[in-house]
Amino acid sequence: MDFTLSDEQTQMQESVRDYLESEGGIELARRQMDGEDVVGEVWDGLAEMDYPALSVPLEYGGLGDDLLYLSLLFEEAGRVALPGPLPETLGFTVPLLAELGTDDQKEEFLPAIADGDLRASVALYDDATESLPEAIRMEAEPTDDGYRLDGTKTLVPYAESVDRVVVPARTRQDTGYGGITLFFVDPAVAETERLDTLDKTRPLYELTFDAVEISGARLGPVDGGGDALKRAIDRLNVSMCAMLVGGADEAVDRSVEYGKQREQFDKPIGQFQAVKHRIADMWLDAEAARSLTYYAAWAIANDEDDARQAVSRATWYCTERCGELFEDDIFNHGATGYTWDHDGHIFLKQAKTWANLLGSPTEHRRRIADIRL
């Protein structure tokens, strides 16, 4: 038993951190938030560092590392709330392609992702008021040489900054994850409309497919993509958890720094137990979130029996508890923390968004109960 990172992993993490800091750190998120599109710039830089190759299998020009390794990259990305479809491309799409893709598809897409030439996202929701998988409703009708997609997907991250989108659709009348076929589609075939989002660093879009005929885009078996999709969503959840863990660590550091600097009543406020104890509690939750996330990543990578429980544990804990932690960080900074110019809200809005995007905390707790009880 050894639940610590290897030297290699630690070094990788440190080098990512240094790199992202040198690129401006959280300023990238702030520029995105204020209307610029920095995704291309961010991605070119990441590609130069070979980071998009991390989870791509060796035979397709990647580094062949697993979700745990990837989580360490996400943790550093989360520390600066890095804009861009990093979890969607590396955490979600790459393993899905590797699992379901034909040789041709893998040959076409995986090296391109590894080289930083292809970004991907995922279009899950047809109905933003429903939970997954019931929210997957779009029907795909077979045509002579492919399928016809008709309908509107919503809450699609970074749709205008990616080259492909994974689109699950129903090819057989079924519920749950049954009867689902996956398509790997160029979003240019759809009409995109940007939504007004809580988290402005991670734009969401509506994607309208107006009876669009596609061919050669099917990813995996007809009617049988649901299981792989379910597991891919688990990996996306862990990827987001890892980003939140990085953000939580950063928020604790920020509160500590402010607690040392900011003086009131002639004392640094971190000397007051009301503040000190709140920060100590933030640290407890950040540590717990990290343990749950590392374990979930490890359990998926090693195909452990309790992987699904581990994912749900990490997900509700990271989204709910880190969300509260980010609120506490804002609170520790007083009125300054409540301003747009202060970075605290960037993390908070991310956590609030993710808390419901891939299963609410309650849904994840129910899932744990259903497995365990």
Added chain:
Amino acid sequence: MVIEGKHLSKITADVSTVAKPRMNFDYTDEQEAFRREIREWYEENLPDGWIEGDRDLPDDEDEREQFLREWQRKLHEGGWAAIHWPEEYGGRDASLMQQLIYQQEKARVNPPPERSEIGVDLVGPAIEGFGTEEQKERYLPKILSGEELWCIGYSEPDVGSDLASLQCKATDEGDHFRINGQKIWTTHAHKADWCYMFTRTDDSGPKHHGITALIVDMDQEGVTNERIRQITDEREFNQVYFDDATTPKENVLNEVDEGWEVAMRQLSFERISLSQSLDLERRFDELVEFCKNETRGGTPLVEDPHVREKLAEFDTRIQAAKLTYFRNVSKQMNGDLGAEASFGKLYDSEIAADLHRFRVNLGGPKAALWGDDSPNGAAKDSLANISIRIGGGTSDIQRNIIGERVLGLPKGDQE
């Protein structure tokens, strides 16, 4: 049951690092063999029915003492009384990994309390770290065998978290010290043979100086005690009065006036920190069983959506506690553990507080009853956990430790 100072950091680094495999939760064949050895020993030696859940101790105090003494004797004979201690004092020189496996197996069967726990956990390490060879030879073996029982004179009526302000006085009278003063919350003083205590030998300088750690014979005229009834209706605590009690000079631990160092550093006997999380995991399993068997309005509790969600919440928090414990133990094995070891006491006791409150409420109206009629025994557990949050450095002190030693926040006026 609260034990003074139980959760003070007992962390030492394992410097014997070897080439490190990647993250894994596997155990080697040798480690699994050690696990089997413990299991088999428990199966053969635990009282009849214990593993199946019949864990009641005798109600009568004398019978209970007899029972616990017998259990301690068995543990000692089996070599399980303190596996992390050196063989020369009755231990096994167990590695950190063996200690972890032992903790896991112990949590699984929830054996009777160890009568020598205070001696093993707190007194022994202090004697080993600061004592003379004579002191080690004289005291350590009898701690393990349970022949001699110890208590710790730490708190005083006006001295709780602020130990350095202690008042109980020891006066140098040539070949011995004369002790006058009072100690309180002293667990097991009424049956202890020895007291490991902190006294004031010099009050002229800064308050951290002039404290002396002494070993004092409890069986003398100058020592009297009064038992304190706790909210659980138990009487494990005592007030202890020292009225011209004496102890010879050779019973000083470390140098005279240098007791603060002893109190602050719990070193030696390279050992892993302990964690409530392993016990909580078993508690959770027991609670799930309870919820499957108990019905409300004809429906098992476990089918109530609110109960299910709460159980899932506890499941996650307990796993987070356990995994963080594993992460810290692993760091320790790699020789790389710092103040973050303070995570567990606070985090785990908060889970326990919530878990026991929840258990009480699951009892329904019957939760008003006590003793054998208390549903699931939850009422007493819920009360007892309050003492875990107070003893051995209160939760408030734990938050100070985290704030200051882990995160580097400025120290408060109080320190």
